[in-house]
Amino acid sequence: MPIENIHPIKIATPFAVGEVYCYLINEEKKVLVDCGQKAENSYELVKKQLKSQGLVIADLDEIWLSHGHPDHFGQAARLADESGADVYGHVKERSNFANYENRELFDEFFSKHMVPKDHRSFMIEQLDWLQQYQQAITPSWIEDGEELTSGELTFSVKHSPGHAPGHLTFFSKEGIIFGGDNLLEHISTNALINFDPDTGERNSSLLQYRETLQWIRTLEGVVHPGHGKFIRNISKVADHHLSEHRKRYQKIQSILKEQPYSLYELSLRLFPDAVKKGGIFLVLSEVIGYLDWGVEEGVIRQEGEMFFSEQDSIKN
Numbered sequence: 001m002p003i004e005n006i007h008p009i010k011i012a013t014p015f016a017v018g019e020v021y022c023y024l025i026n027e028e029k030k031v032l033v034d035c036g037q038k039a040e041n042s043y044e045l046v047k048k049q050l051k052s053q054g055l056v057i058a059d060l061d062e063i064w065l066s067h068g069h070p071d072h073f074g075q076a077a078r079l080a081d082e083s084g085a086d087v088y089g090h091v092k093e094r095s096n097f098a099n100y101e102n103r104e105l106f107d108e109f110f111s112k113h114m115v116p117k118d119h120r121s122f123m124i125e126q127l128d129w130l131q132q133y134q135q136a137i138t139p140s141w142i143e144d145g146e147e148l149t150s151g152e153l154t155f156s157v158k159h160s161p162g163h164a165p166g167h168l169t170f171f172s173k174e175g176i177i178f179g180g181d182n183l184l185e186h187i188s189t190n191a192l193i194n195f196d197p198d199t200g201e202r203n204s205s206l207l208q209y210r211e212t213l214q215w216i217r218t219l220e221g222v223v224h225p226g227h228g229k230f231i232r233n234i235s236k237v238a239d240h241h242l243s244e245h246r247k248r249y250q251k252i253q254s255i256l257k258e259q260p261y262s263l264y265e266l267s268l269r270l271f272p273d274a275v276k277k278g279g280i281f282l283v284l285s286e287v288i289g290y291l292d293w294g295v296e297e298g299v300i301r302q303e304g305e306m307f308f309s310e311q312d313s314i315k316n
């Protein structure tokens with residue numbers, strides 16, 4: 001099996017997540033799967049890994065992008081410019097690849113949900129800060145069900161949204177799975193607030209992500225993740241995340257039985273420390289996910305910015 005031709009490249013990032021893993025497939029065709037943020041350290045690390053294989057950046061033939069977050073795609077444009085490599089990604093990720101051109105959708109969403117102005121400006125500042133680590137790119141679009149190859153290896157491309165609207169998973173019949181941020185062992189992946197670039201509608205990202213996990217759990221092989229260790233017990237890790245979701249979902253349902261909440265107030269009640277530490281965007285993403293789920297199942301109702309339980313309240 002040609003699996004020895006796959007080399008992880010570990011890149012330190014300035015983001016809370018820590019290190020990101022990209023992968024070099026050193027087959028007849030030289031491929032990078034994800035490539036690190038736009039920064040000198042990640043450029044040098046890619047160069048160094050290539051060199052250890054007797055390669056230089058000009059040898060790269062293709063770059064496959066799992067999704068448009070800076071640690072995964074930020075320096076793709078630079079590497080593609082220098083090598084002439086073809087870059088592939090999913091079209092639903094185009095706002096992210098184009099440097100968050102839909103930021104006004106975020107602000108509209110936050111104000112509709114009565115998130116205070118200072119938090120809103122803070123989140124927009126966070127988005128702006130990320131810009132320095134990514135260079136806009138328009139990849140060649142690749143669809144769910146298509147294939148990418150490198151030498152003997154053929155990878156199926158799966159559109160697997162949730163963490164990002166156009167997240168892709170690449171998996172081969174030999175059981176090599178490039179999972180991006182879809183399945184991580186040590187942290188639960190955030191189904192981040194995001195918008196469909198075609199309609200401008202907000203995606204129900206947690207519900208999408210749960211479908212992605214349900215699909216991933218059926219795969220056999222080894223997940224080569226964007227962060228953390230290789231995952232061999234795929235269904236176990238996926239099931240763990242799915243059951244953690246369900247626990248939180250039930251907790252939120254019982255809190256709403258006490259009284260209605262806005263997204264913002266509920267976020268503060270559930271995760272006050274994370275909000276204080278600057279994690280407001282992650283927290284709002286997390287909480288709206290469960291509210292979407294409840295609305296979808298008919299156990300939560302939204303009126304204006306307030307969310308109500310549709311179940312019988314606990315009677316004294």
Ligand SMILES: [Zn+2]
Pocket residue numbers: 067069163164181
């Ligand atoms: Zn990501």
Ligand SMILES: [Zn+2]
Pocket residue numbers: 017020069071072180181226227
């Ligand atoms: Zn990531």
